[in-house]
Amino acid sequence: MKATAHAAAVAGGPAIQPVSALARAARAVDRAVTHAVEFMAACALVAEVVILGWSTTARYVFGDPLAWSDELATMVFLWLAMLGSVIALRRGEHMRLTAFVRGLSPEARGWLDAIGMTLVSFVLIALIPASIDRFHEVNDGLSPVLQINEGYRSAATIAGCVLMLVTALTSLLRVANLRQVAGAVVLVAVALAVLLRFAEVIEDLGNANLLIFFVGFVAFSIVIGMPIAFAFLVGTVGFIAFATSIPTSIVPSRMEEGMSHLILLAVPLFILLGAFIELAGLARTMIAFLVSLIGHFRGGLQYVLLGAMYLVSGISGAKAADMAAIAPTLFPEMVKRGNREGDLTSLLSASAVMSETIPPSIVLITVGSVTGVSIAALFTGGLMPAVVGMIALSAVVFRQTRSEDVSQAPRFSWKERGRLFLIAIPGLGLPIVIRSAVVEGVATATEVSTIGIIYTVVIGVLVYRQFDWRRVYPILVETASLSGAILLVVGAATAMAWALTQSGFSRQLVELMSIVPGGKIGFLLISALAFIILGSVLEGVPAIVLFGPLLFPIAIAMGVHPVHYAIVAVFAMGFGLFTPPFGVGFYLACAIGRVSPDVAIKSVWPHLAALLVALLLITLIPWISIGFL
Incomplete structure (x- = not known):
């Protein structure tokens, strides 16, 4: 995820003019x-x-x-x-x-x-x-x-x-x-x-x-x-x-x-894929189809937001990009229906947490890179936990939109829905192509991103005909910048984790975590709390690179399935990343929704409470993560 720009600290300052040759x-x-x-x-x-x-x-x-x-x-x-x-x-x-x-x-x-x-x-x-x-x-x-x-x-x-x-x-x-x-x-x-x-x-x-x-x-x-x-x-x-x-x-x-590490090559390639999805118009067509199906119901656009985040999340490699691809399309109509901007921004922030485990998640790829857990298994295990999070948030949406005025909401005929579905098929098919290629062994988690890139370019050029080639070079540079920001953290955290291991800290951590009261359940609950705190401070990638090699062996030794532990860790870190006052993801959602954090923070707690319930269910019920492996 992009961090706040350092240049913002001096934004608005006087321009420095050259004073000499x-x-x-x-x-x-x-x-x-x-x-x-x-x-x-x-x-x-x-x-x-x-x-x-x-x-x-x-x-x-x-x-x-x-x-x-x-x-x-x-x-x-x-x-x-x-x-x-x-x-x-x-x-x-x-x-x-x-x-x-x-x-x-x-x-x-x-x-x-x-x-x-x-x-x-x-x-x-x-x-x-x-x-x-x-x-x-x-x-x-x-x-x-x-x-x-x-x-x-x-x-x-x-x-x-x-x-x-x-x-x-x-x-x-x-x-x-x-x-x-x-x-x-x-x-x-x-x-x-x-x-x-x-x-x-x-x-x-x-x-x-x-x-x-x-x-x-x-x-x-x-x-x-x-x-x-x-x-x-x-x-x-x-x-x-x-x-x-x-x-x-x-x-x-x-x-x-x-x-x-070759697995991490998926980071820049999926970031590039996410940018091309927006450039080719795939995200717009998917949202238009979802709106035609349920947009006229109370809370319909909120459900569309959740569904759209489920479909496109993780592909771009940056939560800011996921949110920015969806919010501008839906927020104006939501406000017209009487929804409060604070509630909408809160839902946008919470939907990013919900979708943290949806493949091809960059954090899941990082988990596989540093712990040796199968990427295909992580991709399969991440789908159902996101559904649990979406159901929890849908309950909040249902409660908040009981009095929403939808009398002026457009209603689409089945013929119009069919037309929008046909238009959206290429976009709806992309996540299926990507996930199937990995699960079926056609390509690795790294290689499949190139399949998605080629697929998206072809669809944008030949089907939607809105692929602006002039924007490709700036997108390449932006992708390199975001990738460098992520990968330097990975490199620095790898060096730091090695130093901690050499110092004997990892052995002491193993001894401490192995005596946590409550056995396996106590270890999982303590781990979830620890990753919430880490996620609010370090974000997912550096936190998992730094502590994954230390904690995963403990989890396996205590009988926790590595995929289950990975999903708990990723979901918990996402929860911390979007929890105020420290979670930087919350402020990104506010910036994208163009709402003051002071306004949005008053509305965020029902959504966070729902996600906390989802996290507890994911932590205590391993089947949610490993039932389809």
């Missing part, structure tokens, strides 16, 4: 670098679609699988992830928590932004030599199939860190004045000097130093609004550098491993 040249170089990075990222994304699309065709159609496709795809993928991270930092689109800084004065925000971006810069300065060391470690090796120098792959991390450092320094000068920049640099430099002075003492503290780096430093970084990925890196790099004798090159090594 040198300044104009610097801005020209900056623009040139920006365009070059965006172009390379777009090309990498197109290359991934071509590689995986041809690989699927060669294996399934011609029966001649390409032995080199996965190897080349992962190498290009790491470059895509790093270039996308650069674009995301330049655009201010990295995931971050803004709940604590949202109401501060511009002066206070300037100080915190300066400290945050200074920390980002120092982390990148530390990672660049570490990445170079990592490059030298692998430079003599060759890839198994293509026999390509492994240095080409590792060079992506160096290039990404250097470009992000340039971007961070530019952003630092943009978000704060010189006094704030100087103060932030001095503050961070003093902190580093203290750590250097007492490094031996810190190392002798044992696991107590985890509180300094992974609680103190990470929590402080997140609270001041620093991007979550860099907050993780602050704690990890600090822990490795000052509390252990492990070389810092292990950090880029773990990041590369986490970011280039």
